[in-house]
Amino acid sequence: MEYELLSRSENPYYPAVPALSPQPRSVNIIGVGFDGTACFRKGASLGPDAIRRVSEDIETYSPYLDMDLAEVGPLFDLGNLRVGASGDGNADWLVAHDSFAALTAGLDFTGDEIKVLALGGEHSVSCSMIRKYLQTFPDLVLLHLDAHADLRDGYQGYHYSHAAVIRRCLDHFGPGHRLAQFGIRSGTREEFAWMRENNTLYASLAEFAGFVENLGAERPVYLTLDLDFFDPAFLPGTGTPEAGGEDFLSFIRIVKLLKTKRLVGADVVELAPAIDPTGNSDVFAAKVVRELILAFYGGETGHAG
Numbered sequence: 198m199e200y201e202l203l204s205r206s207e208n209p210y211y212p213a214v215p216a217l218s219p220q221p222r223s224v225n226i227i228g229v230g231f232d233g234t235a236c237f238r239k240g241a242s243l244g245p246d247a248i249r250r251v252s253e254d255i256e257t258y259s260p261y262l263d264m265d266l267a268e269v270g271p272l273f274d275l276g277n278l279r280v281g282a283s284g285d286g287n288a289d290w291l292v293a294h295d296s297f298a299a300l301t302a303g304l305d306f307t308g309d310e311i312k313v314l315a316l317g318g319e320h321s322v323s324c325s326m327i328r329k330y331l332q333t334f335p336d337l338v339l340l341h342l343d344a345h346a347d348l349r350d351g352y353q354g355y356h357y358s359h360a361a362v363i364r365r366c367l368d369h370f371g372p373g374h375r376l377a378q379f380g381i382r383s384g385t386r387e388e389f390a391w392m393r394e395n396n397t398l399y400a401s402l403a404e405f406a407g408f409v410e411n412l413g414a415e416r417p418v419y420l421t422l423d424l425d426f427f428d429p430a431f432l433p434g435t436g437t438p439e440a441g442g443e444d445f446l447s448f449i450r451i452v453k454l455l456k457t458k459r460l461v462g463a464d465v466v467e468l469a470p471a472i473d474p475t476g477n478s479d480v481f482a483a484k485v486v487r488e489l490i491l492a493f494y495g496g497e498t499g500h501a502g
């Protein structure tokens with residue numbers, strides 16, 4: 198691989214096929230094991246491989262979507278993106294960002310239908326993918342599921358902090374882009390005021406589901422999912438847990454809608470495996486990833502369910 202942008206994972210997400218570059222008309226899994234700006238408890242750098250490791254131990258069939266990973270495809274796992282390891286969070290973030298930019302430079306995400314599913318890593322890594330999709334799709338809808346607003350203008354000296362990721366995405370928003378947030382239950386007074394002013398925050402699952410349901414079938418949708426969206430009772434293995442979160446079935450309601458939409462990219466971030474020594478959080482996250490992969494392919498297998 199040129200510039201060694203990727204390193205092969207020992208266990209690709211099951212049943213994905215290893216690949217060395219993003220493949221057209223496919224879902225491409227990319228691990229981004231970076232946690233250099235994490236402020237509370239680190240460990241998300243090991244998230245991608247933890248999800249892969251348990252992916253073999255869960256069913257490939259989803260009874261929720263009535264789809265099977267073994268029957269959709271093609272599905273590729275590109276391994277892990279090069280990230281910096283100097284200890285300087287800003288510089289290390291930039292290495293990951295530049296790696297993704299180099300990996301996808303010149304690729305036609307629209308015409309070739311290149312779909313990326315990134316596995317974090319801390320939430321700051323999502324910015325690289327989302328920027329690419331914002332540049333590709335002038336009418337992109339960014340769905341943000343998270344406990345945190347992530348609208349700070351930098352945090353603890355990190356311009357690209359995980360607590361600032363949505364703010365950094367907004368830097369690249371055009372007039373046709375739309376942000377919709379759900380699950381947010383932690384942030385500053387200013388962040389909540391901003392969300393109210395800009396009508397980005399949905400207060401209930403029903404309201405958020407209604408928004409997604411009403412999106413046109415051709416409207417490109419990107420989902421960024423911070424796993425602390427879920428209640429820490431269900432998924433404790435994350436660095437910044439917040440009580441009062443959603444459960445798996447709330448997510449399933451959303452994923453069933455996404456299956457009928459044009460999902461063009463997604464990321465699942467902030468799994469910190471060592472924080473949950475039972476391993477339950479890894480399995481939970483792997484199942485979330487399974488449902489998302491199937492949702493990517495939903496439009497191609499009819500809109501049943």
Ligand SMILES: [Mn+2]
Pocket residue numbers: 320343344345423425426437
């Ligand atoms: Mn969060």
